[in-house]
Amino acid sequence: MDNEIARLTEVQKKCLRLVAEAKTSKEIAIETDLTPMTVDQYLHRAMAILGTTSRREAARRFVEWEASQQLRRFEFKSTPVAEPQESANPPVTVRGKNWLAALRLPPTGGKPNDLDSVTRLFAIFRIALVSTVVTIAIVIIAKGGFILLS
Incomplete structure (x- = not known):
C-alpha cells in the first residue's frame, strides 16, 4: 500500500481527502481551483493506482492509510527534548x-x-x-x- 500511495500526487491526495468528506467533483473543483473534469481525471488516476473501482473506495483506503501513518508517527517516534540552556542573565556582583x-x-x-x-x-x-x-x-x-x- 505504501508504494501505491507514494505514486499519488499531492493534488490527487487532496481530491481523495475531499471525496472522503462526501464532496462532489464540483465542490472539489471550487476548493482546488480546478475544473470538475480535471478533478474527475485526478480521481480516476488515483483509483487506477489504488486498484479500486469507485472514488469512495479509493478515498476510504487513502484516508485509512493516512490515519495509520499518523498513528505510527506518534507511536514510534518521540520528539527530541531541548536541552536546558544556561541563564542569559549573568549574576549581578557588587564588590565581588x-x-x-x-x-x-x-x-x-x-x-x-x-x-x-x-x-x-x-x-x-x-x-x-x-x-x-x-x-x-x-x-x-x-x-x-x-x-x-x-
Whole structure:
C-alpha cells in the first residue's frame, strides 16, 4: 500500500481527502481551483493506482492509510527534548558579592532545580517578602519626594 500511495500526487491526495468528506467533483473543483473534469481525471488516476473501482473506495483506503501513518508517527517516534540552556542573565556582583546568592533567590532560567516542595515554598516566600519590602521602599521614597516638592 505504501508504494501505491507514494505514486499519488499531492493534488490527487487532496481530491481523495475531499471525496472522503462526501464532496462532489464540483465542490472539489471550487476548493482546488480546478475544473470538475480535471478533478474527475485526478480521481480516476488515483483509483487506477489504488486498484479500486469507485472514488469512495479509493478515498476510504487513502484516508485509512493516512490515519495509520499518523498513528505510527506518534507511536514510534518521540520528539527530541531541548536541552536546558544556561541563564542569559549573568549574576549581578557588587564588590565581588553575588547579590542573588546573598538574597538566596532562585536563579532565573538555567537548569531545573531539584528542590523539594517545602524548600520551593520557602523560596517563593522569600521572593514575595523581598518584593514587598522593595515595593514599600519605593512607595515611601515617592511619597517623600512628593512632600518635598509640594
